[in-house]
Amino acid sequence: MTSNANGAGQRRRLISDVAPPADALTRLVAHGDQQFEAFFERVESVELLPKGAPNRVRLRKEQGLAVRKIENGRSRLAAADTISGPAFAACCDRVAGTTRSIGTAPPRIRTGRWPALRLAEIEQAESRLTRAVNRRRVGFPMEITARRHRRQVQVIRSRVAAPPQFEEYFSLQVTTPWGVWGGLLPSLAAEDLDPVALCLVDRLRSRSLPPERPGRGVIVLGPNAAAVLLHEVVAHALEADTLALSGSPDQVVGLKLGGPELDVVDDPRSAPLACKRSSDDEGTAAISRWLLRRGRVRQPLADLAWAERYPSMIPGAGRRASRHRLPGPRTTHLELLPGAIPERELFAEAVGGLYIGEFERGNLDPFDGRCVLRAPCGRRIGATGPSDHTGPVEIRSRAVDLLAAVAAVGDRPLAGGAGWCAKDGALLPVWARCPSVRLEGLEVAD
Amino acid sequence: MKFARLPGTRSLRLALGAVRERTGVPGAELYVKVGNTRRIEIDPWMTPLPVDPDDLDTQVSILDERGWALRAGGANRALFLADSGPLPEPNGWRRLSRHSLRPGTLRLPSPSSGTSPGTAPSAAADLAEHETDDEETAGLALLHGVLRRLGERVPEARLIRGRLDTGASAAVLASTTGVTGRTALRLATVELDFAASRDGRQGHCRLYRAASNLQMLSADSIASEIAERLTLATAPAPPFLPAGEVAVSPALGCYLLALLAPLLQGRDGWRRLREFGAGRPLGPPQLQIVDDGALDAGWMSAAQDDEGVPTRAVGLVRDGEPGEPLLSWEDDGWSGFAAAGCRRRSGWRALPELCHSHLHIGGGSEAPESIRTGIVHGCYLLDRAHDGRCHATFEPSTNGSAGSLAEGRFEVDAIGLVIRRGTVLGEAPRVRLTGTVRQLLQGIRAIGNDLRFLPAPGAVGAPTLLLTGLQVEAIG
Incomplete structure (x- = not known):
């Protein structure tokens, strides 16, 4: 339970100790047909809008949890927008349909730290993409919105906790006078922005051409x-x-x-x-x-x-x-x-x-x-x-x-x-x- | 079960003070929202009807949502920050500093721009804890009722997916300019997806309905609507389509009005709307198009919008002529027009944006039955065709992309009936209604008195309409 899919290790763990919620879930099981699962999630999105936009930098963070009961093809899910022992206990009560379903004291759930907020890489996206376009000997007005998305997930099913997962990726939206390009990128490095520039230049060169004949x-x-x-x-x-x-x-x-x-x-x-x-x-x-x-x-x-x-x-x-x-x-x-x-x-x-x-x-x-x-x-x-x-x-x-x-x-x-x-x-x-x-x-x- | 409670405006003011102290910004606004939703999903994947309620796989979700958003800044630097969970205590803003701000601007409404601090409902009224277990039982009964009644009418119908949401939300906001506001909403929505096959012809139908509470959704009328649509969708194509008059039901009227929404918002919409009129009336003298954020019994009715600006009825089209534009407080006084509270947030994560709340066509006095039976040679179009086209363009296309429309045109795929002298001649399982926006508005010949609202998104309302001068062709 200490390994991570992308090797980020301890610093990217969402909750520091999975044992208390895992123990609590086992107390919910009334018979063998029931399965209980806890899902912990933390999401961060940083958005940098084009120059001149109001509230140009937009930072959205959220974390929460969901507890789900699966029984004979039916499920019951309770979710809360916070990660804490009492919120977890309340969700357990809602899916179990009883009060104090996991005992009188809610489990202690502590969350890890948010990853550092690195804005510089997003702020450089516009100039890097402009350079990649200019290298193709063209230039045109572009309004670029760059976003970085991060998501941490931890799933616990009864006594088994899956390895914590961490994802980080970027999305770009480029508005030109002849349309909008949008897509996902694993990074905002030059090698990932270069294919975007190619697409934009292709669109420039075909901007007034009629649709292809059937x-x-x-x-x-x-x-x-x-x-x-x-x-x-x-x-x-x-x-x-x-x-x-x-x-x-x-x-x-x-x-x-x-x-x-x-x-x-x-x-x-x-x-x-x-x-x-x-x-x-x-x-x-x-x-x-x-x-x-x-x-x-x-x-x-x-x-x-x-x-x-x-x-x-x-x-x-x-x-x-x-x-x-x-x-x-x-x-x-x-x-x-x-x-x-x-x-x-x-x-x-x-x-x-x-x-x-x-x-x-x-x-x-x-x-x-x-x-x-x-x-x-x-x-x-x-x-x-x-x-x-x-x-x-x-x-x-x-x-x-x-x-x-x-x-x-x-x-x-x-x-x-x-x-x-x-x-x-x-x-x-x-x-x-x-x-x-x-x-x-x-x-x-x- | 205890649900999250909203903080009082005093807590928000204390937090705003802490934010200003940490960042040095001249202005800031805090918005806090809490909500709870009970969702019932049934996905039996093509289960034949009628189905035994015990055989349905129901997935129930109880969702407790809460979050807040901060806008802070001034003329040169600004910040937008949103987070889930409770609002931090005044000492919980330690991570904010002057360096948290980035180039940008922030303007906030002030009480002088038409807001009315202190007129909001009390916190106790925010989010009355509704009996969620009772709602779950009532929701399941509604879904089972729809399936049973539909099974009796269209035994060959298959349920693909069903979803019922019931919930309530409440929000509070306060800003350093002195604006405060509270809103509380309660809504029930049902979304059902059915398929049927008749004589080898496949048909689909998706129905999305909303009401301010679950008791206002009727299983019988929902089942009737689905049965009507499935019957039409699986009918053989008519041998010919008369191109005379077209009556459209309130459901299709709502989609047509929703297509016109860009014309009915802000300064740009106003300019385009006037251009479409080209010096002539936009429609018949009885045509009224209104947006009313405070509409009595409306699903989204609120005294203030999500920036704390008072809402009111805005007559966008009056007596067939352009009335006044829907303007936010930032455009107050533009061309002599007054602003209205019209900026909404799609959730606590979102910034407020200009949008309609209860956009509807009014002024109708004719009975819908007389409009339908009065058709000499034409169609009565009941609803959008499942997965069909429904769009309009108001800007010239810059890349001539395939399938795009010329500026100012619309097209909608629909299902309906062929009518001659008030008698139904046959079904039209898929027709395409096309024309220019000007033809659509100027071609209105009669407006029914059966105004009905649909979620599209927001609330869009229309009565039965009689239209002429549009093109109708069979497709598929």
Whole structure:
């Protein structure tokens, strides 16, 4: 219980001693069908708005806890916006439905210190991004809002306490005269800001071009765009609650969704450095989960509740947007394993086709499996790779057709395509690592 | 069960004094909010109806929320800080110093800008502890009632997800300018998601309704609304669509009005609204569009907004002509218009922003039935189509993105009925209603007297409307 997923050690522990609440939880159990879980959370967000905005620096901190009882598929959760022994005892009473459910004296719960507030790195984001744009010999007005997000989580289930988890990442919103770019970054270092500058310059160069005409052809997706595609048509499609809308979630195991070049893994342990997770938001150990193995479904995403309903499912993908929300099965870090085709060859067989570097939006209809992906711009593929810019592109297709269209997977995976997943209104950061992919026979929508 | 209590304004003043002492700022404001919510979620994932209440997997959450926000600063430096839990004691602000401030500005309303210190309800009235266990039983009974009645009407319906929230919140604020304020709200919302299949045609329906207390939500009327929508959503497409008159229900009217919200806020909205009129009336003489933060029996009714500025009824469109803009205290006196309390916070973590509270279309006198039966050749549109389009644009598109609309146009996907001389000819499971904002407002031919509010977000209200001059086409 002393280790941490990202090696931060003691200084990032949320509560200093997990034994008192763990003991208290065991006193709540009336019979073997009951499970009790305590979730402690601490969140910090620092926001730096563009110059001239009122209250330019906005600091939000919060901490709280939730106690949950799970019994025969039903759950009861009580949450409070403070971490203390009396708040914990009150939550235990609410889920147990009795007073003094854990005894007369509330357990002593002490919290660790908040990590130091480092504002300098956020304040430097604007100048670094401006320099990265200027290096491409362009300049344009930008209003940059930079945010740093930190989250500490500690889950205790009966006597077992999972390792404390700590996540730190950044989000940027860049407003230009021709639109808004937004995304997540593992850091605000130059190497992470450089791809953002590339996206902004691409948008500048395609700003007044008309939407791409409908038609069938070859499309090459860059790592960012491939990540969004896989997030919608593999990760969302294989979440147990989404699968349950159209049948029994465990029946999809073995189903062929794509060609043998598609090996897709969800592995929270290999997320970017400060976002790695060794356990999920229910305290279950995170695993490297084969979602697709050679194009066939291997293991859908499940949390404890779905694993209890379908014993063939493995928990470990339970995520919660906050202590006030129930957990649900979600992806954390999606990886498309590299193929054998060098990037150059990927483009060589796609001359005349379309290159899409990023999708700004994706959506999957869980009922009919239709997916819509929108790119703000694209590039025509010439003899030497992506060349002339094009206007916005929209792809509408069934998820299975999108996966069936993957004809080749590049050999150079890159971290990218990170963003907010907003399923059911619960905002969660998601990460990915993908190579470029070539799609054949897909139609660009009207 | 004890829920969090609000501090008194004296505690807030002491804390403000400590903040000023530590940071040296000329102005500061503290906002404290507490709330409790009981949430019941049922997610049986396509369970057929009627369902035995004992077979439903219910997830109950009891959420106790409390937090505070501090705004401090002056002309050059400012700070916004929000935290959960109770307000720190006066000696709990030790970490604040002059170095906590960053370049920025802060302006706060003063009593002279229309606020009225000391007129707020007492602290005892803030957050009366409601009988939460009784509410849970009543909430479960409501959900079971909806499922049972719907099962009787549409046996092929499948429940995808259901969520019922009941709760209360209270807030108190005080600033160094002398403004104080208190608000207290109570709200119950229900969100239900259903699917049905008829003759191989799939249909979905999502219903989101709100009331100031649980007892005002009726299982029978909710089940009727869902049954109506599922029946329409699974109907075959009509062979033709008449392009004459379009009557829209209060539910769809609310969505149409919500689309116009950017025109009805602030200075920019006012300028655009006047441009849309182009020297002619915006709508028929009976058209009134009002936003009223103090509306009697409104869900969000409060004497003051979240900055302590008194609320009032603002006639945005009066007798079909632009009335007055919705302006915050910062714009008081702009073009001779008076401000109103209209800045709201979405929670204790958020800064106040200009927004409507009870935006609605008034002035209707016709019975909705006479509007519907009076349609010679047209449609009666009941609600938005599930997952369909519903948007409007007021700015020119700079990148010509796919699917975007020309400036000043709107499009809404809806479900409804085809009507000829008052007789229903058939169902329209998915149609697209499009037009310009000017056509929408100027095409209003009749306004019903059945005003109804929906959460959209905030409270948006509309009666049955009869519209002409818009385009209706079948889709899907």
